[in-house]
């Protein structure tokens with residue numbers, strides 16, 4: 001496959017494994033073993049059984065009739081919001097915890113921003129009876145009280161990070177520091193297609209179940225296994241690459257990624273990494289990131305905590321730079337309007353992240369016969385305070 005990663009972990013110029021000396025053996029060990037382990041029939045069997053019986057897969061591919069009429073194309077929603085814990089992130093944490101167990105690791109660490117990946121990690125650690133430590137910026141700990149309490153109830157230790165801006169980037173730095181101090185017994189579960197090789201490829205493979213199911217479900221519903229358009233939101237890019245995975249080399253399929261424009265791409269209050277980012281190294285890989293001329297990370301802003309990240313998975317940097325995907329930046333207001341529209345038309349309250357993908361629907365000139373698959377990455381329960389705020393206006 002043309003778009004798969006090369007043996008050094010690169011997608012074109014992007015990717016690689018930029019880690020401190022002390023972690024090199026660890027990352028190398030993972031790189032040498034991950035493909036073999038996750039392709040073993042016994043691993044696949046356990047992974048697929050958990051996806052079915054624990055996560056609740058396959059997630060439905062739902063034909064959204066009323067939304068289709070408004071947009072003027074055949075819109076199918078891939079319902080990752082119906083998974084256990086309410087989003088796609090659980091697909092990846094189930095995969096990584098099985099890998100950690102296979103590799104004999106006894107201690108799990110993770111970073112989290114809004115807490116969604118932290119909850120998904122704490123969930124699988126409870127399931128597998130493994131120790132779980134979640135690093136979270138102090139600001140986020142205060143903002144995401146419910147998720148912090150969920151993680152604690154699930155048995156995880158949540159460590160508030162007080163360095164830097166006290167948000168996701170700082171939590172990630174702290175998790176990497178922990179990993180450096182505990183390289184032998186600890187497995188670092190990364191929450192998106194970011195980080196040093198082999199994480200981006202590994203996470204993409206675990207999330208590719210989304211794409212596998214779309215092929216089967218479209219065949220059943222449309223008599224062909226590919227759509228004309230795929231649309232997903234991109235924070236780090238894991239639900240997006242999971243959606244695109246089997247179609248990257250299929251030129252019949254147009255790929256649209258929605259990133260968070262925040263208040264607007266040119267306002268300085270944005271998380272539109274692909275539009276305004278430049279090349280650099282962040283959290284272990286070479287990619288596009290929001291940085292000043294002298295390489296200081298620019299703090300991102302989006303109404304959506306899940307899209308509020310200054311980098312982007314290296315595969316998405318490559319897809320964007322080679323023109324394979326089109327990137328649309330969706331503002332806070334456009335996402336909010338799209339969330340209310342979906343709710344009124346279909347009775348589905350989406351996550352505010354997913355609402356950015358929905359916002360993109362209004363910016364594309366579809367033909368009525370176009371078959372569109374849009375991934376609803378998560379449900380909106382966690383975003384009710386944000387939605388209620390908007391309701392008051």
Ligand SMILES: *Cc1c(COP(=O)(O)O)cnc(C)c1O
Pocket residue numbers: 087088089116117191192193233234235236237238239240306307351353354377378379
């Ligand atoms: C975390 C999250 C995202 C963003 O992460 P990706 O890796 O870009 O998929 C999107 N939607 C939801 C619901 C999330 O929880």
